[in-house]
Amino acid sequence: MDSALVIGGTRFIGRHLVNDLLGNDYDVTIFNRGNHDNPFADTEGVTHFEGDRTNDSALEAAKSEVSPDIVIDCVAYEPHEVRAATEIFADVDGYVYISSGSAYATEVIPKRENETELCDCTPEQATDDSHDSYGPRKAEGDRAIFEAAERGVNAMSVRPCIVYGPHDYTERLDFWLDRVNEYDRLLVPSDGQNLWHRAYVEDVASALRIVAEEGEPGESYNVGDRQLVTMDEMLGLIADAFETDVELVHASDRELSTAGLSVDDYILYRDYPHVLDTSKLASLGWESTPVAEAMERTVAEHLESERDGSEHDPGRESEERVLGVLDTI
Template sequence: MTGALVIGGTRFIGRHLVNDLLDHEYDVTVFNRGNHGNPFADDDRVYRIEGDRTNDSALELARERAAPDIVFDMVAYEPREVRAATRIFADSAYVYVSSGAAYADEEIPKREGETALEPCTNEQATDDSGETYGNRKAEGDRTVFAAAERGVRAMSVRPCIVYGPHDYTERFDFWIDRVREYDRVIVPGDGTTLWHRAYVGDVASALRVVAEAGEAGEAYNVGDRRLVTLAESIELIADAMGEEVEVVHAGSRELAAGGLSPTDYVLYREYPHVLSTAKLAALGWDSTPVAEAIDRSVADHVDSDRDGSEHAPDRAAEERVLGVLDTL
């Protein structure tokens, strides 16, 4: 049985990864601080080690106790954390969770090894703001590549926007809630905005596939093999709920009536963000059909207390926009 150590492992992507590994008969250990609930607390197949991944001694102890064949690093947010992990786990396969945000150039699609990555200054490397997230992930990728040159079997996986059950970011939940609560859903622009997404179960399987068949020093994009626009997403959510909704398109002028702009809406992007997934597919990976992935996401949303309200424009503001549109 192959031993896997998951750094993180109890919230979202890591939670799905642990389940995927168990389904494929891995011996699984999770390493985290225990700040969040542990869904595997009653599962004797999952061993847990408590510790802070920013503490090198704690990582070394986890290495000694778990003796992993593969390490999945779900929560490395600064390059120094990747440097430490690739050194400490130099005798294991190491899979780093990067991000599509690591890409600097706007091109369609973004390809591994071709599209330029974000630069990262010393100041950005230790800054924890959202503005430097892509820079730090890109530097983490470069750290992985450097480790591979030293002989470590280190690889990187770059997801785009991840959605699905247990999504604490609630980005996709915002749109599910809109369809659930209102029969008219405002979509900014003409509805064709395209921000590539990845179903969380597919991200989990991608991590395992890369660990099993990936090449050291390589990065692999992961995202839905079929892309859908924001307006199409609303229609798929409505189908999953058995609801009928009117998709109302609102441009910048109409949104201004409610003090809004297109960028106030989560998952809106002016320029399409598309990642090529051909390299990952060549390893034998495939994605869940989008309609099925959205069905599962909707079912989980209905059973949860998530509503995406932290992302939401005020509905009263949207009602003002609808009032303007109704007079046109």
């Protein structure tokens, strides 16, 4: 049986990754600081190695203890962490770094690996943990993968777009799930046709394993739902999963401004389409879950959770004022 070391592994993508690896006959070790509840504490085939991934000695100890065939790095947020890991795990069969669609610097449709320009990253950005430096840091991590492959390391990266699904602690989609579940009328920014490519978390998990097994060293692979949906279509899928109906009311920036709101106040709204080409990953044999099925699973877990996405709420009272204005037009 092959062994896998997952750096991270207990919260969102890593949690689904561990389940995917178990389902494909891997012995799994999760490496993290133990700051979050471990859903695999009593799971056969999963062991926990406690340590801080920013401590190279701890990673070296984990490698010595586990002797992994593959390593999947869920929590490398700074480029120097990727460089250290590719040195430490230079002889494994596959090291996979989770990058991001945010690594792309150019707004084109679609964004393609090896074609679309990546973000530059200054030395200051490389160690800055702010949101503004996220894309540049991920891009520089990709460049660390390219450099490692040139040294003969079997290192690859996977670039997800917005990830959604069960156990999403970011609660980005939970905001919209809660809205559909609680209200008959939803205020939708702009015309509801914006495209922000999303990726179902179980598909991201399978992509990470498949790239570790089948990917080419030095290559990056985009991952996202093979069927793109607009915001209106996404809300329709959510309503279907709840077995309910909602009225979608579209509002421009001008209309939203009557209550002090803007289109940018709405999570998962993006003015320019963000679309990734996923054909390269599909060529390895990867498949995505039908979006209706993915949404049904997401809604089912949402109902069992206590998440409501309230941190992303622009304010229902303000929305009601906008709805009132639109009703008079």
